[in-house]
Ligand code: HEC
């Protein structure tokens with residue numbers, strides 16, 4: 100069928116579409132919008148945007164008005180004489196060069212000023228955070244506190260934070276739309292980015308992304324940011340800088356805590372202080388720290404999380420190509436899990452501070468894994484079921500995953516080998532999950 104061209108109908112369709120689009124922009128919540136004043140960084144870029152939009156609108160209206168006027172005023176009329184032929188008009192040409200030049204100066208001054216402002220060195224007393232990009236997850240280190248964590252970033256309101264951005268592999272880009280950025284992570288170079296979350300910012304959760312294509316799981320390289328009060332931040336750091344509580348400290352923990360954790364068998368009964376000194380790490384406190392009450396756990400409260408539109412617990416579906424008998428999870432034993440973990444390949448890639456398994460740095464630091472809400476670059480919620488599937492075969496859950504398949508008898512979709520030697524059975528995985536879930 101040959102369609103007839105109906106310009107009127109086309110015009111009204113375009114108009115309707117534009118109107119719908121325009122209206123859509125007025126409603127709804129935008130968890131990843133940059134148009135806000137949550138930080139000094141976003142406030143300055145937003146102010147700059149307002150200026151550019153204003154000048155852009157003035158120019159647009161002027162140009163379009165002149166165009167429309169010319170089209171109608173000088174349109175061809177029947178019997179009209181040929182228009183006057185001219186070649187060049189110096190005055191006109193100088194004017195239309197000068198006007199844009201002046202406008203560009205108006206745009207350039209605030210732009211350059213904002214660039215210098217946001218590129219300046221951060222205040223020396225600011226919070227230092229090393230951001231290390233990995234395919235496909237984020238490592239966060241707080242050198243002033245001796246904390247290493249992954250994929251979840253805690254920032255105190257009202258304090259300038261200075262990020263030192265590095266990558267261990269390919270290029271990545273660090274971006275928290277609601278806070279400011281984005282800035283690239285470049286191999287063999289450290290980039291810097293700083294901003295100050297507003298003092299009165301709600302204690303909230305925000306999305307973070309990798310904004311530079313970095314391989315098959317680039318889209319699965321997300322992170323979460325929690326803005327908290329300075330007091331909450333102190334509570335969080337006080338706990339996070341402790342070595343893993345399980346298992347040795349559990350013996351000294353209050354009755355309620357020790358009841359749920361089996362006693363440490365003799366023979367492995369090293370105290371955390373002893374283990375920490377074996378690692379050359381700083382022990383939690385004075386040599387009697389075993390007797391001291393453990394520092395209470397503080398994590399971003401779940402109630403606040405679920406209320407928050409900016410943050411949702413991830414809902415990525417588990418693959419159906421592998422299965423795990425979930426009824427085993429209830430019988431998982433943390434102490435058995437600790438032992439299985441200790442003789443598995445895990446220790447070659449992961450660190451758990453305060454244990455003998457504290458040497459590797461290929462994968463995320465697991466010291467306080469159980470205090471995090473997500474795993475695998477914000478892709479899955481941190482639940483027993485997701486951990487079990489993840490350990491069984493991470494590459495089935497996350498394309499390209501650098502953590503290999505570990506479930507006995509499975510074929511690794513990345514490496515194409517069948518897992519035999521060192522492969523884990525489902526009951527063994529259930530034990531490891533119980534151990535990991537005890538790592539508060
Ligand atoms: C060859 C290195 C390697 C081995 C061996 C390995 N992992 Fe991993 N693991 C990784 C990497 C890399 C990641 C991050 C993957 C990602 O998110 O893309 C990871 C992620 C994880 C996570 C999610 C952590 C988080 O915060 O996102 C857990 C839990 C985990 N591994 C547990 C284990 C356990 C338990 C074992 C042993 C049974 C193990 N891993 C063996 C490299 C390894």
Ligand SMILES: [Cu+2]
Nearest residue numbers: 271309313320
């Ligand atoms: Cu990336």
